Structures are given as C-alpha cells and as structure tokens.
Amino acid sequence: MTLQSLTIRRPDDWHVHLRDGDMLRAVAPYTARQFARAIVMPNLSPPVTSVAAASAYRTRIAAAAGRNSETRFTPLMTCYLTDAADPDELARGHAEGVWVAAKLYPANATTNSAHGVTDLAAIRPTLERMQAIGMPLLIHGEVTDPDIDIFDREAVFIDRILGGLVRDFPALKIVLEHITTKEAAEFVTDAPATVAATITPQHLHLNRNALFAGGLRPHAYCLPVVKREAHRLAVRAAAVSGSPKFFLGTDSAPHAVDAKESACGCAGIFNAPHALESYATVFEAEGALDKFEGFASEHGPRFYGLPLNDGTVTLQRAETTVADRVAGLVPFHAGESLGWRFME
Ligand code: NCD
Ligand code: ZN
Numbered sequence: 001m002t003l004q005s006l007t008i009r010r011p012d013d014w015h016v017h018l019r020d021g022d023m024l025r026a027v028a029p030y031t032a033r034q035f036a037r038a039i040v041m042p043n044l045s046p047p048v049t050s051v052a053a054a055s056a057y058r059t060r061i062a063a064a065a066g067r068n069s070e071t072r073f074t075p076l077m078t079c080y081l082t083d084a085a086d087p088d089e090l091a092r093g094h095a096e097g098v099w100v101a102a103k104l105y106p107a108n109a110t111t112n113s114a115h116g117v118t119d120l121a122a123i124r125p126t127l128e129r130m131q132a133i134g135m136p137l138l139i140h141g142e143v144t145d146p147d148i149d150i151f152d153r154e155a156v157f158i159d160r161i162l163g164g165l166v167r168d169f170p171a172l173k174i175v176l177e178h179i180t181t182k183e184a185a186e187f188v189t190d191a192p193a194t195v196a197a198t199i200t201p202q203h204l205h206l207n208r209n210a211l212f213a214g215g216l217r218p219h220a221y222c223l224p225v226v227k228r229e230a231h232r233l234a235v236r237a238a239a240v241s242g243s244p245k246f247f248l249g250t251d252s253a254p255h256a257v258d259a260k261e262s263a264c265g266c267a268g269i270f271n272a273p274h275a276l277e278s279y280a281t282v283f284e285a286e287g288a289l290d291k292f293e294g295f296a297s298e299h300g301p302r303f304y305g306l307p308l309n310d311g312t313v314t315l316q317r318a319e320t321t322v323a324d325r326v327a328g329l330v331p332f333h334a335g336e337s338l339g340w341r342f343m344e
C-alpha cells in the first residue's frame with residue numbers, strides 16, 4: 001500500500017538566503033512556514049561581519065517571518081568571513097549566542113562575495129579560534145580561478161583547498177555547502193566525522209541539461225552550477241543514504257525576476273515555497289522515504305550540537321501545482337506539479 005501521508009519531526013533549513021528589506025518580508029514567511037530554524041547566509045550588501053549587524057538582522061528576520069515568529073521560527077545567524085576577520089569579535093558573537101557558525105566565501109565565488117576571503121592564510125587565527133570554541137565553518141567550496149572550467153570548480157576546490165584544511169584543523173567542524181559533484185559526495189563520505197555537507201533540492205532534481213532545455217533557462221541557474229547527470233545521481237545517493245553527514249540546506253536564493261531574466265542573470269533559485277515537497281519527491285523516487293526524517297530533521301542539529309525540534313510537520317500525498325509566480329518571484333518547479341502537499 002502506498003503511503004498516504006508522511007509525518008516527520010519539524011525540520012530545519014541549514015542554508016538559506018533571506019535577503020533584507022522588502023525581499024526579506026516577501027520570502028521569510030515561506031521558510032518560516034516549513035522550517036523551525038534556518039541557518040541564514042550573511043551575504044547581504046554590505047556583508048554581515050559584526051555582532052551588532054548580525055543581531056539587528058536577526059531581529060528584522062524575526063519580524064518578517066510573520067505572526068508568532070519568535071516562538072515558531074528561529075533564525076540562526078552566520079558571520080561572513082573576510083581577510084580582516086577578527087577572532088575576538090567572532091568568539092564574542094558565538095559566546096553571546098548571536099553567531100552559530102561562520103561562512104567562508106572565496107572572494108568573488110558568487111553573489112555578494114566580493115568581500116570574501118582572498119587568502120586562507122589571512123584567516124588561520126580565526127579558524128584556530130573556531131576550532132577551539134566548537135564553532136562550525138560553512139564553506140562555499142568553489143575555486144574562483146577563471147582558468148578553471150566552471151563545472152570543475154568544486155572538485156578543484158576539494159583537491160586544492162579542502163583536503164588540506166581538514167588535515168590542518170582536525171577538530172574544526174566543517175560543512176561543505178550545497179554539494180553538486182560525485183567528488184564532493186565521496187570526499188565528505190570518506191572524511192572524518194567533523195565534515196558534513198548540505199544538499200539543495202535543485203541539485204537533486206536537475207542536471208546541466210536543465211540550463212539549456214529548449215533555450216537558455218535562467219531560473220535553473222544557481223551556484224555552484226548544476227552538473228552532469230552522473231554527479232546528480234551521486235548527490236542523490238548521498239542524500240538518501242541515511243549517513244548523518246548529509247542534511248537539508250535549500251540554498252533558497254531569491255532574485256527579482258528581471259535580475260534573473262537578464263543579459264547577465266543572477267545566480268540563485270527560490271525554492272523556499274515548496275522545499276519539503278520537492279525533497280520528498282526525491283526520497284520517494286529513490287525508495288527512501290524512511291530516510292527523509294534523518295536528512296531533514298536529525299542530522300543537521302546533531303552535527304551542529306543543537307537540540308532536535310519538538311513537534312512535527314505532515315506532507316500528504318496530493319497534487320501540489322506550483323504557481324508561476326510566488327511573492328512576485330519565479331519559484332523552483334514553477335508550473336510543475338509535485339506529488340506531495342505540505343499541510344499547515
Ligand atoms: C546565492 C545568492 O544569490 O546569494 N546564489 C546561489 O546561486 N546559490 C549565493 C550562493 O549561495 O552561492
Ligand atoms: Zn547559498
């Protein structure tokens with residue numbers, strides 16, 4: 001008999017872009033509706049590098065998340081690392097419960113990363129401190145060398161940078177964010193228990209053909225860019241494996257429609273409105289619905305050392321037609337139908 005509904009412990013999103021201002025108010029309710037907590041990326045303009053800025057941003061997010069948001073949705077803040085990162089400021093923000101983790105963007109790897117780290121040597125004292133206080137390092141794992149083919153940037157990052165980092169900081173908790181390749185899935189699987197990875201819905205559903213299906217498809221464009229089918233299958237296998245190293249991180253990254261549909265379109269997919277339905281279709285197709293709760297609700301908090309959420313959410317087997325526009329933006333799966341429906 002096919003399962004008619006799926007109830008899991010209330011899940012978290014371990015990687016999301018909520019933006020600020022009008023965009024924040026438009027998108028935050030979608031994340032707050034499905035997730036109890038979310039790791040909020042700090043790539044605002046200017047980036048979130050001080051405890052004061054992170055704390056003020058957290059207040060704006062709680063307000064934007066909607067009614068009763070203080071009790072229902074908890075934004076978990078991150079510090080944007082720059083070459084000038086100050087270990088004392090970082091440790092203070094962590095001790096005060098403002099910063100849960102810090103994010104490493106190689107300079108110019110992606111949206112609003114111009115202030116990212118140009119030289120890992122510059123932040124070694126910061127990484128030492130994070131290791132000492134048990135603060136996780138979240139990594140956008142792509143090299144930015146323009147001579148490296150864009151489809152190879154993640155694998156080259158693992159080879160050139162990540163292996164050494166894991167060796168040099170054996171007790172540092174590291175999350176390789178939004179993995180897209182077989183190399184990443186294998187690296188994380190084989191790495192010590194200090195290394196984990198988030199996985200987005202789009203990297204489970206799309207391969208690089210989606211970028212060019214019948215014409216140029218800006219709404220399938222995100223970073224790291226979607227890869228060949230063999231990579232998608234490896235990432236899917238990792239997600240449904242039941243390994244505690246892999247957990248849910250949507251990387252929902254909204255951009256205005258005209259910024260996506262442009263001669264130089266922005267990277268990012270707005271998947272927050274139907275994130276759980278999107279993931280559930282993948283776990284079902286892989287015959288792994290029994291592994292969904294671990295991926296969505298257990299592996300993340302255990303890795304971060306945070307309590308599991310109370311309460312549950314339910315998905316019902318029912319057609320969800322994804323609108324062409326949600327909050328004026330083009331959502332992931334726009335115009336498609338998903339076989340599960342998130343119940344309020
Ligand atoms: C993100 C964004 O728009 O902020 N875009 C994306 O394609 N994922 C940045 C990022 O996470 O790389
Ligand atoms: Zn991201």
